Each structure stands twice: as C-alpha cells, then as structure tokens.
Amino acid sequence: MPDRAGGGVAIRYWRRGKYEARQLAITVNGKKFHTPAYLPSISSIFARITPGPLIDAVAQIGYPSLLVSAYDVYHASDRDRLLGLLNDYRRKGLLFLDSGGFEAHWRRDGSWGFDQYEEMVNTVPADMYASFDKVGDAAISINSADLSRGLRPEAACVSICHGDSPQKLVESAYEIAKRYQGSHPFIAVPDKECGTTLTEKISTIHRLKEKLVDTDALSCLHVMGCGSPIAAALFSFAGADIFDSSDWYRRVIDAQTMRHLDYDHLELIGCECTACTTFQGEDARVIGHNINFYKSYFDSLRSNIQIRGGLEFLTGKFDDRSIARLDELLKEGVAYGSG
Secondary structure, three states, X not given: OOEEEEOOEEEEEEEOOOOOOEEEEEEEOOEEEEEOEEEEEEOOOOXXXXXXXXXXXXXXXXXXXXXXXXXXXXXXXXXXXXXXXXXXXXXXXXXXXXXXXXXXXXXXXOOOOHHHHHHHHOOOOOOEEEOOOOOOOHHHHHHHHHHHHOOOOOOEEEEEOOOOOHHHHHHHHHHHHHHOOOOOOEEEEEHHHHOOOHHHHHHHHHHHHHHHHHHOOOOEEEEEOOOOHHHHHHHHHHOOOEEEEOHHHOOEEEOOOOEEEOHHHHHHOOOOOHHHHHOOOHHHHHHHHHHXXXXXXXXXXXHHHHOOOOHHHHEOOEOHHHHHHXXXXXXXXXXXXXX
C-alpha cells in the first residue's frame, strides 16, 4: 500500500474489489477524503438557485467537499461575497475550482480564456483546481496542462482531458499522465465523452484507469458530470475514484429506486430523513435530502469496496434480475476494456 506525499497531497492506494475497483484515501492540504467520492458541483448552467445559497447549504449540512466554477465566480455580480463564502467553507471542507470551460461552452462565450481562468485560480482559495480546457478540444487541454499546473504549486492541479471518441479520450489522458509520471496523480474526463452506452463507458473508464496505473500507480481518475448513483457504482468498480454533478440541486433523488425525479416530487417519495422532516422550505428540503443521500450512498459504496464486495450492496433497491444484469454489464465492460 504505497503512499505519495508532496505538494500538499498524500495518497494511499489499495487494489481491492470483486471487479477492478481501487480504494484510495486522499489528503489535500491536510484534508482527508476517501474514494469513491462525490463532489457536489455548483454551476450557473440550468440552475434555479444562485451559488451563494447553495454554498451556504453545503456548509450548513457539513458536506466535506464542494466544486465551483471559475467562470461563475469571475462573472458573479456579488463576487466579493461569494469569495467570502468560499473562504469560510474552505476552513473545514475541501474546495475544488473547476476550469469554467463547461459554462463558457454552454453560453457560447468565446471571450473566456486562459487569462480570466488564471485570475480565478489565483483568487479563489481552492485546495484543488482543474486545468484550463475547452469542451471537446483535446489539443487545448494537452497544451494548457503545463501552464495550468504551474499556477498554484501549493494546490493539486487536476488535468482535464478531452477526445472526440472514447479511444481518443484514452490517448489524450495517457499522454498527459506520461508527461507528469510520478508527480501528477489527478486526471479528469467528461462522462459524456466516455461513450454512448453504459458498457462502452465502463470499458473506457477501465482502460483509462489501467493506462493511468501503468504510468503512475497512484493516479486518481475523476469522472465529470456523473451524478447517477448506478453509473457511479459501475464506474467505481471499473476504476473511477471521484465524481461530480449538479443533480443534487436540480432534481430529487428517490433513495429507494435510485432514480432522479422532478424537483417538486419530493413529497411523493415519503422520505423521513432529517432534511425532509425538519428543514424549512422546499429548496432546503430538496438540497438537504439529496446531499444526505449522496453521503450515505457513497459511504455504502466505499464500505462495500473495502470488503471486496460487488453489486450485492444494492440488494433491496433492485430485484435479483436487475442486479444480475448490472453485474453482467460491469463484467462485459471490464472484459471489453481489457481486450
């Protein structure tokens, strides 16, 4: 179980699990978290709530990690207040600064560039930050990796990779991983670029992790934009370590079926968690309910991986036939990815 330390980052690595899962304990600037880990992501895209109240909610619930967008902080009309909230959050939680490429892409904002990104990296007190990227542009991601990495030596830089096909995505990630062999354990890829089916995505993630481990046994793989509990479990067993999404404040998760429902359907599921029974206001109940779900779910997923378990931890959520099919999908994806 080798350790890595340096640059404010320490990683403990185990190879465990019924399939090909890895269990990692990661410490960044003295803040320890275990993987598979879920980072609640805040983005202005498709948002019905502004960033400030969302940051407050995550802090009040005590969730240990949070992801915010450099683009959103840069363009915030109340930037000083937002930075104050992020400074307060960082005192106890792990703060991840995303590149802003996703928001710039959706807003078709061609003015967003490295200069604005650099300003935010040097302004937001993040423990981890993503490298500069443009959605779908592998060349820019690769070429910006060195520039991004040198901005904040005291923080962990996560290299975002892109590819116009799953194979190109694997190649892009491998090229960056080789460049930082022995010193750059964090690689991030978009969920949507991993494939068009669950089997293809599992295969891609498995191949990615195998390539990364071949280069550096302590590499961490972050799948961006994945908030599906089922997909996160399958991808974790295939080798993914970190996930993020904005589902937690956009929709309601039914803990019994693992499905996302419309935002106003919370009262239909009859949940009796602390948030649902004591929080005041619809937004507070939905956000609290979802955050509590993700915390509990990923705790169960991690525990199951630690005991070398498989998908049987989903018993009670799905019937035996469904679990068997998920097991088949996972094995097919891992086997295909090894071919």
